Amino acid sequence: MTNKMPINWTGRDDVMIEDAIRRGASRRDMLKMLMCSGVALSAGSGILLRASDALAAEPVSGGHIKAAGWSSSTADTLDPAKASLSTDYVRCCAFYNRLTFLDEHGQIRMELADAVESEDAKTWQVKLKAGVTFHDGKSFGAADVVFSLKRHLDKSVGSKVNSIAKQMEVIEKVDDQTVKIVLAEPNADLPTILALHHFMIVAEGTTDFSKANGTGAFICETFEPGVKSVAVKNPNYFKSNKPYLDSFEYFAITDNNARVNALLSGDIVLGASLNPRSMRLLEGQPSVQTSVTTSGNYTDLNIRLDLDPGEKAGFIDGMKSLINREAIQKSALRGLAEIGNDQPVSPADRYHNPNLKPRAYDPDMAKALFKKAGVLGQKIPIVASDAATSSVDMAMIVQQAGDQIGMPFDVQRVPSDGYWSNYWLKAPIHFGNINPRPTPDILFSLLYASTAPWNESQYKSEKFDRMMIEARGALDETRRTEIYWAMQEMVANEAGTVIPAYISNVDGLSSRLKGLLPNPLGGQMGYAFAEYVWLES
Amino acid sequence: MLKSSTTWLLVAKRLGIALITLVIVSFAVFFATQLLPGDVAQILLGQAATPEAVAGLREAMGLNEPAILRFLHWLTGLATGDLGISYVNHMEISNLIAGRLANSLKLAGVVAALSTPVALCLGILASMWRGTLLDRTISILTIAVISVPEFMIATLAVLIFAVWLGWLPALSYGVDVDSLGAILRAYALPVITLSFVVSAQMIRMTRAAMIETINTPYVEMALLKGASRTRMVLVHALPNALGPIANAVALSLSYLVGGVIIVETVFNYPGVAKLMVDGVATRDLPLIQSCAMIFCFSYLSLTTLADMIAILSNPRLRR
Numbered sequence: 001m002t003n004k005m006p007i008n009w010t011g012r013d014d015v016m017i018e019d020a021i022r023r024g025a026s027r028r029d030m031l032k033m034l035m036c037s038g039v040a041l042s043a044g045s046g047i048l049l050r051a052s053d054a055l056a057a058e059p060v061s062g063g064h065i066k067a068a069g070w071s072s073s074t075a076d077t078l079d080p081a082k083a084s085l086s087t088d089y090v091r092c093c094a095f096y097n098r099l100t101f102l103d104e105h106g107q108i109r110m111e112l113a114d115a116v117e118s119e120d121a122k123t124w125q126v127k128l129k130a131g132v133t134f135h136d137g138k139s140f141g142a143a144d145v146v147f148s149l150k151r152h153l154d155k156s157v158g159s160k161v162n163s164i165a166k167q168m169e170v171i172e173k174v175d176d177q178t179v180k181i182v183l184a185e186p187n188a189d190l191p192t193i194l195a196l197h198h199f200m201i202v203a204e205g206t207t208d209f210s211k212a213n214g215t216g217a218f219i220c221e222t223f224e225p226g227v228k229s230v231a232v233k234n235p236n237y238f239k240s241n242k243p244y245l246d247s248f249e250y251f252a253i254t255d256n257n258a259r260v261n262a263l264l265s266g267d268i269v270l271g272a273s274l275n276p277r278s279m280r281l282l283e284g285q286p287s288v289q290t291s292v293t294t295s296g297n298y299t300d301l302n303i304r305l306d307l308d309p310g311e312k313a314g315f316i317d318g319m320k321s322l323i324n325r326e327a328i329q330k331s332a333l334r335g336l337a338e339i340g341n342d343q344p345v346s347p348a349d350r351y352h353n354p355n356l357k358p359r360a361y362d363p364d365m366a367k368a369l370f371k372k373a374g375v376l377g378q379k380i381p382i383v384a385s386d387a388a389t390s391s392v393d394m395a396m397i398v399q400q401a402g403d404q405i406g407m408p409f410d411v412q413r414v415p416s417d418g419y420w421s422n423y424w425l426k427a428p429i430h431f432g433n434i435n436p437r438p439t440p441d442i443l444f445s446l447l448y449a450s451t452a453p454w455n456e457s458q459y460k461s462e463k464f465d466r467m468m469i470e471a472r473g474a475l476d477e478t479r480r481t482e483i484y485w486a487m488q489e490m491v492a493n494e495a496g497t498v499i500p501a502y503i504s505n506v507d508g509l510s511s512r513l514k515g516l517l518p519n520p521l522g523g524q525m526g527y528a529f530a531e532y533v534w535l536e537s
Numbered sequence: 538m539l540k541s542s543t544t545w546l547l548v549a550k551r552l553g554i555a556l557i558t559l560v561i562v563s564f565a566v567f568f569a570t571q572l573l574p575g576d577v578a579q580i581l582l583g584q585a586a587t588p589e590a591v592a593g594l595r596e597a598m599g600l601n602e603p604a605i606l607r608f609l610h611w612l613t614g615l616a617t618g619d620l621g622i623s624y625v626n627h628m629e630i631s632n633l634i635a636g637r638l639a640n641s642l643k644l645a646g647v648v649a650a651l652s653t654p655v656a657l658c659l660g661i662l663a664s665m666w667r668g669t670l671l672d673r674t675i676s677i678l679t680i681a682v683i684s685v686p687e688f689m690i691a692t693l694a695v696l697i698f699a700v701w702l703g704w705l706p707a708l709s710y711g712v713d714v715d716s717l718g719a720i721l722r723a724y725a726l727p728v729i730t731l732s733f734v735v736s737a738q739m740i741r742m743t744r745a746a747m748i749e750t751i752n753t754p755y756v757e758m759a760l761l762k763g764a765s766r767t768r769m770v771l772v773h774a775l776p777n778a779l780g781p782i783a784n785a786v787a788l789s790l791s792y793l794v795g796g797v798i799i800v801e802t803v804f805n806y807p808g809v810a811k812l813m814v815d816g817v818a819t820r821d822l823p824l825i826q827s828c829a830m831i832f833c834f835s836y837l838s839l840t841t842l843a844d845m846i847a848i849l850s851n852p853r854l855r856r
Contacts, residue, residue, distance in 0.1 A: 064766045068805075071820060073815040073818060074623065074626060074633065074812065074815040074816065074819065074821065074824065075580075075581065075625045075626065075815070075819045076626075077626065077816075082581065116717070135553070155589070155590060155592075155593025155594060155596070155597065155599030156593060156594065157597075158578070158581055158594040158597070160582065160584060160594075162587070162590050163587060163590075210628075224636070224807075225628070225633075226807065226811070226812065226815055227636075251805065253708070253803075253805045254802055255803055257692055257708070257803075258692075258708075258802065258803045258804070258805060261692070261695045261696065261699060261700050262699075262708050262805070264699075264700045264707075264709040265695075265700050265706065265707040267697040267699075267704060267707045267708050268708075420573070420848045454664055459680045494605075513724070514844070528644050534775050
C-alpha cells in the first residue's frame with residue numbers, strides 16, 4: 001500500500017494536509033488521505049471524514065440558507081408531474097411529500113404512506129398516514145392520492161411519467177386512509193416507483209401551480225420561474241423536529257465558475273453539480289467541502305450487434321478487453337466515478353451484482369480477438385460528441401489503446417446539437433449517456449429488452465425478456481435478486497454496450513452546512529436536502 | 538419656418554422606417570424560430586416525449602393551429618398592446634417581462650450614466666493631446682479592454698473582489714439589498730464589467746471622430762486666429778463631431794439591453810437577455826417574439842435618437 005504514490009500532487013494538496021493537521025486530524029485520517037492515489041480521491045476521503053463529523057453532531061434548528069442548482073428557466077414549475085430540471089425536484093421535495101422515498105442506502109421508506117402492500121404484486125393496498133395536513137389547512141386523505149396519481153394519466157397534464165403511470169389500471173379510494181391500486185401486470189417495484197419525484201402528492205382538485213400547496217416541510221413564499229423561490233418552515237410538519245432550517249432560498253447559477261465563486265465567497269452554502277475540473281479550486285479551502293454521489297449516470301460505448309463490425313464474432317469481446325477502465329475513471333472522469341462492469345445497474349442500487357467483476361484491460365487478448373474477427377488493421381469509426389458526457393475523452397483513450405496493438409480507430413467528433421436524434425442508436429459504434437433510473441426493471445425494459453425503445457446495441461434475447469417479466473412480478477426478494485444478478489451477467493457478457501464507469505455527481509457545500517448524505521436518487525441528497533440539513537451554530 | 542418643417546418631416550420619416558423595421562424583424566424572428574427542431578410540447582416532455590403524449594399535450598395547449606396563424610394572432614394582439622401568454626408556464630408575457638425588463642433597464646441605466654461621460658471625456662482628452670503619453674496610455678488601455686472577452690473580465694473581477702478580497706458579493710441577485718450600501722455593493726461588479734466593455738468602444742470612436750474634425754482647415758483656422766486649445770476643441774470641433782459620436786454612443790448602449798447575457802449569467806442577474814435564451818430553449822414563441830421586439834425597439838430608438846441628434850446638430854444633413 002505504501003508504494004502507491006499519489007499522482008498529481010501539488011501545492012494545493014500540501015495546503016490541504018497542513019490544514020488537516022491544523023484542524024487536528026488523527027494519524028489515521030492522515031494515512032487515509034495519503035493512501036488515496038489521485039486528486040479526486042483525496043477529496044473523497046475528506047468527505048468521508050466530514051460525513052462522520054456530520055453524523056456525530058446534534059442537529060441545530062434555525063437559520064436561513066441560500067442554495068444554487070445549475071439549471072433553471074422560465075419552464076421551472078411547481079407541478080410535480082411536469083418537473084424536469086433538478087431545480088424543480090428540489091422545490092417539489094421541499095413543498096410536497098411522496099408516498100414512499102429511498103433512504104441513503106437505497107432502501108424504501110414510508111413517507112405519506114404507512115404501508116404499501118400486496119399479495120400478488122398486482123393489486124396493491126396503500127395505507128395512508130393520519131393527521132397530515134396541507135399548507136392551506138386541508139387534511140390529507142385518500143382522495144388526494146387518487147387525484148395526484150390519476151393526473152399522470154391525463155394527456156393534457158403533460159406528465160413526464162405518463163408511460164410509467166400507465167400500468168396503474170385502477171386507482172381508487174377504499175376509505176379515507178386507504179387507496180387501492182391495480183396494475184396491468186404484476187410489478188413488485190411499485191413502492192420504488194412511487195418514490196419518484198413526479199409522484200409527489202398534491203391536494204385534490206389542484207390546477208393552479210403558481211404556488212405550491214403540499215404537505216411538505218416548507219411552505220412556498222415566493223416562486224418566480226427562472227429566477228428564484230423562497231421557502232419558509234412549515235410549523236405543522238408531520239415529521240417531528242423537521243425541518244431544521246427556518247427558511248431557504250433556491251435558485252440556479254448556470255455557469256459552473258460563477259457557482260464555484262459564489263460558494264467560495266460565501267454567498268451560497270450549497271452549489272450543486274460542480275464540474276470535476278473545478279475540484280482543484282475547492283481543495284485546500286477549509287470553508288468548503290464536497291459531497292460525491294454515485295447514482296446510476298453513465299456514458300457507454302455502444303456497438304450495434306446487427307451491423308458491421310459488431311456482428312463479427314469476437315469484435316465486441318475484443319472491444320471490451322481494449323477498454324482501459326482505470327484510465328477512463330482516472331483521467332477522462334478525473335477520478336469522480338466508479339469503475340463499471342458493462343451493465344446498467346449501479347453500485348448504488350440494492351440489486352447491483354458485486355460478484356460481476358469489470359473486465360480487465362488486456363490488449364493482447366483484444367488483439368487476438370480482433371484477428372479472429374478479421375478486422376485487425378481496418379480503420380473503424382467511433383462516433384463521439386460533447387452531448388454524451390466525457391465521451392470524446394473516452395474515445396481518445398480507446399483510440400490510443402488501439403494504436404498500440406495495430407488497430408486504428410477513427411474518432412469522429414460530431415456536434416452536440418442533434419446528436420441524440422442523428423447518431424445515438426444509429427451509428428455502428430457510438431457513445432450514449434443514460435440518466436439514473438430507480439429500478440433495474442425500468443433500466444432493462446428501456447434499454448435491453450427485445451422491444452426496448454432505446455436498445456442501444458440491438459441486444460435481443462428471449463430468455464432475458466422472460467427473466468425480466470418474472471423478476472418484475474416476484475415479491476420474494478431473494479428470488480428477484482438472483483434473477484437480477486443473472487440478468488446483469490447476461491448484459492455484461494452478451495450485449496454490445498460497454499459501460500466503463502458510473503459517473504459521480506459532486507455538490508459543493510459550505511462546511512457550516514451539516515446533515516447532507518449521498519442518496520442513490522441523485523445529488524443534493526436525492527434533491528431532498530432542504531428538510532434534512534442544518535446550519536452549524 | 539420652412540427649415541423646421543423639413544426637420545420634422547425627416548424625423549417622421551425616420552420613425553416610419555423604424556416601425557416597418559420592427560415588423561420585418563418580427564417576421565424574420567418567426568421564420569428563424571420555425572427552423573428550430575422540436576416544438577414546445579416535445580421540449581416540455583423531454584425524454585418522456587412519446588408520440589401520443591406529445592399529441593395529447595399539443596391538443597391541450599392549443600398548438601394544433603398552424604404556427605403562422607398563431608403568429609399573426611399574436612401580432613394583432615401586439616398592436617393592441619397585448620403580448621400574449623407564455624406557452625410554457627401560462628403566465629402573462631407582460632408579467633414575465635416586467636420585472637426582468639426593469640432589472641435590465643436599471644443595470645443599463647447605471648452603466649450608461651457612469652460610462653458615457655467618462656468615455657466622452659477620455660476620448661476628447663485623447664484627441665486633444667494626440668500623440669502624448671496620455672493619449673497612448675488611453676489607447677493601449679482601451680485596446681486591451683476591447684481585446685479581453687467580457688466573461689474573462691467578469692470572472693476575474695469576481696475572483697479578485699468577491700473570492701480573494703471578500704469586499705463584494707459574487708452574485709448580484711439573491712443577495713439582500715436592504716440599504717444603499719448593499720445596493721451599491723451588489724451592482725458594483727456587473728457595472729464595472731459592463732462599463733469596461735462599452736466605454737472602450739465609445740472612447741475609441743469619440744477619439745477618431747474628434748481627430749478627423751480637428752484635422753479640418755476651419756478648426757486649424759480657429760487655432761490660428763488665437764483661440765485656446767480648449768476653445769478650439771469644445772466650441773469649434775465638438776459640435777461638428779457630435780453626429781458620429783452620438784451614433785457610436787447609441788451603438789454601444791443598445792448592446793446593454795439585450796446583449797448582456799454573459800454578465801447576466803456570471804452574476805446570476807435576472808434580465809431580459811436570459812429570458813430570451815430561456816424562451817428559445819423552450820420554443821416559447823410569444824416570449825421569443827416579445828423579447829425580440831423589446832431588443833429591436835431599444836436598438837431602433839437609440840439609433841433614431843442618435844440620428845436625430847446628428848440631424849439637429851448639423852444643418853447640412855437637413856437638406
